[in-house]
Amino acid sequence: MQPEATKTRRLSRFDYREVRAALLLCAPTAVLMLALLVLPTLAVFALSFTDAELGVPGFQFLGFGAYADLFADKGFIRAFRNTTVYVALVAPASVIIGLVLALLIESEVRGRAFFRSVYFLPVVSLTVAMASVWQYLMHPSFGPMNLVLQRFGLPSINWLGSSDNVLIALALIGIWQALGFNLVLFLAGLTSINRDLYAAAEMDGVRSAWSRFWTVTWPMLGPTTLFVVTITMINAVKVFETVATLTQGGPSKASEVLLYTIYKEGFVYLHIGVASAMAVVFVAVLLVLLLIQTKVLEKQVHYT
């Protein structure tokens, strides 16, 4: 009798008309979700354990062996390492420069709107288009960047054409593009800091701008900073457009990154099994970044 009673009480938590309305409102989205998200995700997961190739009938089930193969694959390891290097170059630089510029803009009365708009321009510029512009700027013989270096008596740099420099060159483009986005988020975080805190800090003997930053701004900006850091890393892990436009993974695979490798395996070589396993690892990387974000955000002391 007991479970029966609980069940009735549980059902009575819902109002029949409300449930009917909710299910009707959610039905179209639920169908889309099944078709565009749930089934494809399950399919990728299932494919990732196989050696399936498009256009080749029949495939073998490899189980976790597929993943063992993947992590033994030099090409994949290289893509993983290149992506890590790219993220390690783009994320800290674009976050720190974004923060410094936001602080400068915030403390300056003049030209706030102007500077914000200028720094934001790359965010709203077509990535493939701006990548083409950077290709011209970085051209080894007549590119303006090398011409400027020569003007200062410095040696020319083979930006995109040398396997030593290509990731740095791509990272420069990535930083240039992510900067304004981070800056705008930091500006929003800065304006939400209670002005009274600065007055209180001054009463407590915090005089210099430097110590004001470390006693008030930096701790109050904590949640914003964490959000900016993780979103920049997530976006950097997804680097694709610049690589597809400028280097196609070259020279000598020095700019093979995760998404570009997945694209090539899946849609050029048609190795859909391998590409699916790579996609699962790719999502796992994103999951780790998101978990860091939520875990740290939970621990973060909220001052406001």
Next chain:
Amino acid sequence: MMTPSSPLVRLVRLGVLAFGAAIILFPYVFMISASLKPPEDVFSASLSLWPEHFSAYENYSKALTRIPMLRILLNGALVCTAIVIFQILFALPAAYALAKLRFPGRGLLFGLVMLGLLVPIHAISIPLYAAAQISGLLNTLAVLVIPFTLSVFAMFLFRQFIKAMPDELIHAARMDGLSEAAIVWRIILPNAWPAASAFAIFSVVAHWNDLYWPLITISKTQLATPPLGLLFFRSAEVGDDYGALMAATLIVTLPLILFFLFAQKLFIEGVTMTGLKG
């Protein structure tokens, strides 16, 4: 902040900001300059921005004719508009139900929203491509829209926004005899307008820029979106005709930049609300 800065401090500060702005603008300046120059001027390895011989007409007419440029821009606008409309149409009712109604399966649905936030299109593009191929949708504008009609991000954002709305608003509407669907479109949508417009900006920037999915599903120049069209332009290019390439990049970059310059407030609010580019 508290105490007004000394003139020297301000001079240094403005100097740093101006230097940074110059670096940000550097590519745009050279893009415009090169788009006016003939190849000899581009190859001449001079830093002068003003062309010695004007070649603007040749460059821009190449940019407009080598690929069907206007058609490509139109494709981009159509695809982005259709995507935004469908996304809001599907997401808003579900978000309202998630935020304000109690029903079995609500937890599951919200769990799927979180799953969707984690899994980007790139990761599930293989089955989606297979489905598009089987249904004969490759090389259609529809294939550029359909996978994006579901936006779990919109659902998440709208749910947060609607949750903060007072329940009395909805109770009053029910008292007036409005159906739940009518509540969504006549009460919730007008009140969720800030979230909807922020999301629209986010969505347009993301899909105007997207190369991955069009690259996979579209091989006809006529159906390309601006990023893919530019790739077609680049591969149709013989040699290093940077003047024409820069003219083409300027043409495809300009629409969104103009939109931004006219609606800056909307963009900035959009970024701070959505954390753009999910």
